[in-house]
Amino acid sequence: MNVNWFDSLDSTNSEALRHLADYPSGTVLAAREQTAGRGQRGNSWFSEPGRNLTFSIVLKHVGLKAADSIRLNALTSVAVASFLERYGVNPVIKWPNDIYVGGRKICGMLIENSLEGALVGASVMGIGININQREFPQLANATSLVLCTGKEEPLEQALEVFLDIFERLLPALDSAALWDSYSQRLYRLGVQARYHDLLRDVEFSGVVEGVDPDGRLRIRDLSASCIRLYRFKEVGYIL
Ligand code: BTN
Numbered sequence: 001m002n003v004n005w006f007d008s009l010d011s012t013n014s015e016a017l018r019h020l021a022d023y024p025s026g027t028v029l030a031a032r033e034q035t036a037g038r039g040q041r042g043n044s045w046f047s048e049p050g051r052n053l054t055f056s057i058v059l060k061h062v063g064l065k066a067a068d069s070i071r072l073n074a075l076t077s078v079a080v081a082s083f084l085e086r087y088g089v090n091p092v093i094k095w096p097n098d099i100y101v102g103g104r105k106i107c108g109m110l111i112e113n114s115l116e117g118a119l120v121g122a123s124v125m126g127i128g129i130n131i132n133q134r135e136f137p138q139l140a141n142a143t144s145l146v147l148c149t150g151k152e153e154p155l156e157q158a159l160e161v162f163l164d165i166f167e168r169l170l171p172a173l174d175s176a177a178l179w180d181s182y183s184q185r186l187y188r189l190g191v192q193a194r195y196h197d198l199l200r201d202v203e204f205s206g207v208v209e210g211v212d213p214d215g216r217l218r219i220r221d222l223s224a225s226c227i228r229l230y231r232f233k234e235v236g237y238i239l
Contacts, residue, residue, distance in 0.1 A: 003028045010036040012056035013126035025060035051133040056126040070215030073097040074182035079166040094187040104143035194238035
């Protein structure tokens with residue numbers, strides 16, 4: 001992988017998308033500071049300059065069907081989870097791809113794909129991992145690697161550790177093994193909890209059973225004794 005460090009960018013995802021044609025597959029754009037970091041659902045991503053990893057990986061023509069694009073979420077999620085495990089931390093994956101430790105968010109991802117017919121042509125996989133930041137004034141529920149381990153990590157080195165794991169997993173993008181690693185680490189897997197069905201606007205008690213190959217979250221509704229399948233933004237976790 002070809003790593004490019006920037007002192008400051010608006011957003012590593014925006015930079016990658018602006019010049020997508022110029023960045024070959026395997027390019028990594030990492031920023032010490034993002035002035036307009038972007039999160040899911042049009043939210044901002046806040047990160048103290050010089051304290052965390054904020055980077056994007058450009059992948060092109062990996063031969064993935066657009067219908068299987070959830071596998072990119074699985075790949076990055078398992079890579080981040082394995083990275084954190086390397087430091088002795090015990091993360092879970094909150095579907096589709098937030099990483100939590102002890103009930104607090106340590107990493108968010110924004111995966112933006114461009115399609116070529118029925119295939120994913122290019123993918124910009126933006127990843128923000130909180131590494132050395134200790135206070136999160138804008139966020140109620142965040143944590144970082146240093147808060148988990150008590151030890152600061154040099155960012156360049158941490159990115160190398162992550163990319164090494166990512167590169168090893170990449171050939172397994174389409175494998176059952178990757179899917180198992182993703183499913184086994186799901187937040188609340190097999191545990192009874194409360195959910196908000198945003199389409200019907202009702203709350204219910206259910207158990208996460210896994211993620212279907214099309215990316216929908218599978219929850220057993222205990223009140224209605226049926227399986228419910230949700231796309232992103234169709235269900236909320238009640239804490
Ligand atoms: C989220 O949880 O809402 C997704 C956050 C994604 C943040 C990363 S940081 C690197 C990349 N560049 C961005 O502007 N966003 C992603």
